[in-house]
Amino acid sequence: MSSKQLPTALFLMGPTASGKTDLAIRLRQTLPVEIISVDSALIYKGMDIGTAKPTQEELALAPHRLIDILDPAESYSAADFRRDALREMASIVDDGKIPLLVGGTMLYYKALLEGLSPLPAADxxxxxxxxxxxxxxxxxxxxxxxxxxxxxxxxxxxxxxxxxxxxxxxxxxxxxxxxxxxxQQKGEALPYRVHQFAIAPEDRAVLHQRIEKRFENMVSAGFEQEVKQLYDRGDLHPDLPSIRCVGYRQMWDYLAGNASFDEAIYRGVCATRQLAKRQITWLRSWESLTWLDSNQPDLALQTVIDAMGCDSK
Structure with missing residues (x-):
């Protein structure tokens, strides 16, 4: 099958706090797309504030698949994501829609695009x-x-x-x-014609300001109480992927008496900045990627729409 005969998919990548969710919602209201989350933190139930999970109002406007699918005690691999994403993408195409994959977990995108290495199943x-x-x-x-x-x-x-x-x-x-x-061995490539976009502010300082503001909003919204509920369960620990998520790990340290509240907030902001830096570094080496400026949301929206218009001709 030639690339033009393959079904179309959209990737909307970017660092944390770059405006991916806002653009995805606008795309959902404009194009025949259905959203699949590509985020290793949003999969967990009960982890809403610290992951900046879309609100119930936002999800009503633009439902996201692969959100709230696991308990924080469970692990989720890139292989698990690829399996679930391919299933959801096929379902969306069967419904006559276009899969729009949105998130910042680059390893998931890589696994989806390139396939998985032939690793043995767990024993x-x-x-x-x-x-x-x-x-x-x-x-x-x-x-x-x-x-x-x-x-x-x-x-x-x-x-x-x-x-x-x-x-x-x-x-x-x-x-x-x-x-x-x-x-180092590659698996089966993604059987879709993919348009890949990344959104971020052109000025890195603007992204840092957004990260700090988001963290302030998280704390005001009850982030400490959210992590305390997880901490008080008794079956979770800092080595779990869920608790290693940025922000959660630092707040966990505070609750365990290993840091002051102010230290936890400072470290959480620093860890989020470091995450954003790693995401941008990874995206800078990504092939076939169109960059969008999150400070120009209308232009970003139109750029994606234009690309889809070209695809239909």
Whole structure:
């Protein structure tokens, strides 16, 4: 099938606080699109304020798929996202609409575009074996083991990150191949004709101001109480992907007595800035990307509409 015969999809990427949701809602009201969230934090239930999840009013205007699908105690991989996104995209196309994928989790976009590396499925027996070794010898010992078989992964994975460390060792013990070797192999490409856009303020200082203002609004909206509800559950801990989300990790430290409230806010803002910087760096190397200025929302909207008009000719 030629690229022109493939169904169309839209990607709307960008750093945190760049205006993706606002533009997506306007696109939903203008074009025959349905929105799929591409965000590793919005998947969690009960994490609304700190993730800047679209409000009920916004979701009424523009429903988002793949929001509120997991409990914070659960993990969600890029493979899980690709499976779910492909299912939702096919459903949207079957309804005669265009999938609009909106968010800032670049790893999810990469997995969707390029396919997944041929990593083995999890093996509960081997995972239990690794956890037992960790209890007996410590995670540092297992990290040293990883460094001897896969130094590239060991350099990237911190000894205090048991989830990723365990997975890297599990992959090697199942397949005999390192995580580094397997992840260099590409999977099946996305069977869609994709128009890719990224939105951000041209001035980085404006983005920093937006991040600080958003954090202030989150605190005013009850962010501390939201994290306290998670903290008080008793079954969550800082090593979970949900609690590692920017903002949550810092507020968790405050509730655990490891930082003052002001320190938690300051660190949360800094961590969000660092996240935005990583997102922009990743996008700067992205191919076939049209940049939109979030300080010119009308022009951004028209640019996307024009691209879709060209696609239909």
């Amino acid at each position: 509960p027996a081997i995972r239990s074996e690794i956890e037992l070794e960790a209890q007996q010898k410590g995670w540092q010992h297992l990290h040293d083991e990883l460094a001897s078989i896969d130094p590239v992964s060991a350099k990237r994975i911190h000894p205090n990150d048991p989830q990723r460390l365990s997975r890297a060792l599990e992959v090697f013990r199942i397949s005999g191949n390192t995580l580094t070797d397997l992840t």
